[in-house]
Amino acid sequence: xQNIDQPTEMTATEGAIxxxxxxxxxxxxxGLFWYQQHAGEAPTFLSYNVLDGLEEKGRFSSFLSRxxxxxxxxxxxxQMKDSASYLCASxxxxxxxxxxxxxTQLKVEL
Amino acid sequence: xxxxxxxxxxxxxxxxxxxxxxxxxxxFQATTMFWYRQFPKQSLMLMATSNEGSKATYxxxxxxxxxxxxxxxxxxSTLTVTSAHPEDSSFYICSAQSDRENSPLHFGNGTRLTVx
Numbered sequence: 001x002q003n004i005d006q007p008t009e010m011t012a013t014e015g016a017i018x019x020x021x022x023x024x025x026x027x028x029x030x031g032l033f034w035y036q037q038h039a040g041e042a043p044t045f046l047s048y049n050v051l052d053g054l055e056e057k058g059r060f061s062s063f064l065s066r067x068x069x070x071x072x073x074x075x076x077x078x079q080m081k082d083s084a085s086y087l088c089a090s091x092x093x094x095x096x097x098x099x100x101x102x103x104t105q106l107k108v109e110l
Numbered sequence: 111x112x113x114x115x116x117x118x119x120x121x122x123x124x125x126x127x128x129x130x131x132x133x134x135x136x137x138f139q140a141t142t143m144f145w146y147r148q149f150p151k152q153s154l155m156l157m158a159t160s161n162e163g164s165k166a167t168y169x170x171x172x173x174x175x176x177x178x179x180x181x182x183x184x185x186x187s188t189l190t191v192t193s194a195h196p197e198d199s200s201f202y203i204c205s206a207q208s209d210r211e212n213s214p215l216h217f218g219n220g221t222r223l224t225v226x
Contacts, residue, residue: 033214042116042203042217043154087153098144098215102153 002026004101006088011107012078020073020104022088032071033089033098034062043087046073075106083108113137114206116218123194123225131189131221133204139184140206144215145177148201160187194225 003025012018024032031050035043049055049064049071061074073086085103092099113136123129133143141162146154158179159167166179178190187206191198203220207213 035217040201040220040222042220045214045216048214097156097159099156100146100154105151 002090002092002099004088004090004099006086006101006104008102009105009107011109012075014078014080014108014110016078017074017076018078018106020075020086020088020106022071022073022101024069024071024088024090024101026069026090026092026099028092029066030091030093032062032064033087033091034060034071034073035087035089037085037087037103039085046086048091078108080108080110082106114204114216114218116204116221118221119219120222121224123223125195125225126193128190128192129194129223131191131202131204131223133187133189133206133218135185135206135208135216138206138208140187140208141184143181143187143204143206145179145187145189146203146205148203148220154203157189162187191223194223196225199223199225 006022033048034046037043047062049062054063059076064071085105087100087103089098089100115134117132143160145157147157148154156169157172160179160181162181162184168174181187201220204218205215207215
């Protein structure tokens with residue numbers, strides 16, 4: 001089966017750095033997606049990691065370790081608008097099937 | 111970038127009626143679209159995979175006769191919730207992927223269904 005774990009909630013301060021972790025146990029693993037979802041809206045794509053290592057994209061970076069079944073999303077220079085749910089999702093199998101974690105609700109405070 | 115349009119954004123219907131939700135890929139062709147359901151403060155749960163020109167593949171526990179999926183063209187998939195009940199009230203989201211390798215899934219804006 002597929003199992004994905006991430007913290008339920010996190011709180012951070014505006015301007016700070018926050019790391020959201022995700023561990024997964026899946027079969028047929030292809031890669032790991034991160035999505036951002038604001039309340040009442042659809043998820044928006046942030047990153048997709050296939051190979052081990054860190055990929056940086058502006059204020060957001062994502063890391064993957066396939067051997068450890070571990071990923072994290074790093075958000076720098078936090079802004080109030082970054083308050084949202086962050087979903088990690090494993091991409092498995094020959095199709096484009098994604099299995100989502102429950103999401104981490106990030107609250108950015110002044 | 112790839113755009114997926116979903117309609118309607120929200121719908122309120124009476125128990126026992128049917129509701130149709132449309133999902134369109136606006137600037138790319140999608141042979142496969144996915145339908146998810148999300149209850150408050152929960153994760154997205156895949157309901158079914160919609161395949162153009164063939165029958166949808168449903169996830170375990172999802173009633174195919176209740177959630178009818180039609181994927182008649184490369185840019186349109188529809189989900190019909192038949193004989194809706196209050197427990198079907200949820201946020202339904204479709205997604206699609208272009209044919210480019212490792213391209214991400216792009217999501218529609220979702221449909222908030224409330225069954226009274």
